[in-house]
Amino acid sequence: METDPLSDFLKLADAQLTVSGGFTAGSTWAVRFPKPEYLKFFAVVKGRCWLHVEGDEEPVRMNEGDVVLLSAPQPFTMASDLAAPALDAKALFSGDAHNRTATLNDGGDFAQLGGHVRLDPTSGELVTQLLPPLIHVRAGTKQAARLEWLLEQIVQERADWQPGATLVSNQLAQLLFVQTLRAWLDTTDALPCGWLRAATDRRLGAALGLMHDDPGRQWQLHELAKAAGMSRTSFAVHFKAVSGVPVLTYLTQWRMLLAQRALRTTDDTLSMLAGKLGYGSESAFSSAFKRVIGMSPAHYRNAWKAG
Secondary structure, three states, X not given: OOOOHHHHHHHHHOOEEEEEXXXXXXXXXXXXXXXXXXXXXXXXXXXXXXXXXXXXXXOEEEEOOOEEEEOOOOOEEEEOOOOOOOEEHHXXXXXXXXXXXXXXXXXXXXXXXXXXXXXXXXXXXXXXXXXXXXXXXXXXXXXXXXXXXXXXXXXXHHHHOOOOHHHHHHHHHHHHHHHHHHHHHHHOOOOOOOHHHHHOOOOOHHHHHHHHHOOOOOOOHHHHHHHHOOOHHHHHHHHHHHHOOOHHHHHHHHHHHHHHHHHHHOOOOHHHHHHHOOOOOHHHHHHHHHHHHOOOHHHHHHHHHHO
């Protein structure tokens, strides 16, 4: 299978998407949500509503089948009428913890599913830094067809609530997240230079795949250029234009992301990490880590364990 740098980044970011609940509403209604701790997603199952993120001048109209991914760290309101008094979301969802939905008024006009995306606290920043504040995939577009199918399956799983429904729903939601990103990438005119643009550049895919698969190897520019089917000069120029950094700087940054994850999640010694990531000694690895991250690996690990 062709190498897939975007999957590598999402795996490293450890995106965990959970369907946390939803609500139905009828007549005139409005709900105000606090500033989200994580990326939020919403899918309109029935009806339509307004979505207004505080600080934005214009609200967004959401129709049945629309999916929104929200990365803006701002409170927001969903409403049939934005002029209506807004109910605090905490009050709406303060009932039985096992009740996964809430109802406003008669609940006959509108239905919504929502959830959140937890990301790795370090590498997850790579995702949030380059995403727009709001991704809106509209029903009826070419990109929405797969989202519609996934949404139908999630709704059915939650309605039937068979054994294993939570796991199945969350796995489907993971796919919903990736397909939403794909839909945005398919429609955006120009990505800023950075890892996301590099990960979706077909000319760089093979070279990125080599570095991701074997980060400890002492890669030479001509080897990576050959994998990309380009001359050394053309490859180096194109790589920096797309990713924003030179090739070997990118490799170092990738190694440091892997190092941070290992320091948080494993008991590997610094000597072991140095060997895995292509450094000839523990001191060389520590120097590189401190240069990029701003602290020694030992300090980083201790600070993480201390919380």
